[in-house]
Amino acid sequence: MDRNGDTLPPYYVSGLPDSYYVRLFPRQSVHLFHSSYCLHWRSQVPEGLEGKREVYLNGENMYIAKNTPPSVVKLFQEQFRKDFSLFLRLRHEELAFDGQMVLTFLGRKDEDVYSGDLNHLFGLLSQSLQSLVVEGLVEEEKVSSFNLPAYGPSVGEVTALVKESGAFEIAHIKLFEQNWDP
Ligand SMILES: C[S@@+](CC[C@H](N)C(=O)[O-])C[C@H]1O[C@@H](n2cnc3c(N)ncnc32)[C@H](O)[C@@H]1O
Known part of the structure; x- marks a missing residue:
């Protein structure tokens, strides 16, 4: 019962x-995800970036940075497209009729794929790793071959994929900003 003594709908929480x-x-x-x-x-490091020959394509960056080539940006975007479409398809199969989802995740404010909080945050982390390389504490090859299985989409990218899936209607979509200042 809630504070007013009203009976709440029964619910079951499941961890898998x-x-x-x-x-x-x-x-x-x-009924509700x-x-x-x-x-x-992401489900994996962007396909095409994890192979041995391609490992240095993104230089010392672990995510999309100013000097990341557009071809590498495409790999990050394509991995997001595959993963998010798959997620929508899987959850659609599992949802009851009239079920709903509430999804909260990190993305970016602008359409510009090079500018976003994740770019900034992981850029700082890449710089930190690079400084360990300069100090001889980490091998350069390890940093050059490391890319993150992550992607922060824009509202436009998310909306487009949801529409493309044909499985869901967006009742509400909202961007909110977080303060990263510790
Ligand atoms: C920032 S934490 C969020 C934890 C929690 N949901 C919360 O809101 O506090 C992100 C979590 O996602 C999990 N994760 C990442 N990829 C996953 C995947 N493919 N399947 C299941 N969990 C995953 C990570 O292990 C991590 O626990």
């Missing part, structure tokens, strides 16, 4: 030990 990029729940069994601060993580 697997990736959300696979089927997790029985068909049409879930909430994903909190997870969906900026």
Whole structure:
């Protein structure tokens, strides 16, 4: 019961030990999904960036930075497209008729793929790793071959993919800004 003594609808919370990029729940069994601060993580390092020959394509960066070539940006975007479409398809199978999802994740304010909080944050982290290389504490090759399985999409990119999926209607989409100043 809530504070006023009214009976609340029964609910069951479930925790499952697997990736959300696979089927997790029985068909049409879930009424409400909430994903909190997870969906900026990809299922893998962008396909095409993880191969041995391509490892240095993104220089010392671990994410999209000012000197990341457009071809590499495309790989990050393509991985997001595949993953997010898959996520929508899987959850659509699991949602009950009239079910809903609330998804909260990191993205970017502007359409410009080179400017966003994640670019800034991971840029600082790349610089930190680079300074460890300069000090001889980390091998350069390890930093050059490291790319993050992450992507922070714009509202426009998310909206486009949801529409493309044909499985969901967006009832509400909102961007909110976080203060990174510690
Ligand atoms: C920032 S935490 C958010 C945790 C929690 N949901 C919250 O809001 O406080 C991101 C979580 O996503 C998990 N994660 C990343 N990729 C995942 C995947 N493919 N399947 C399941 N969990 C994943 C990570 O292990 C991490 O625990």
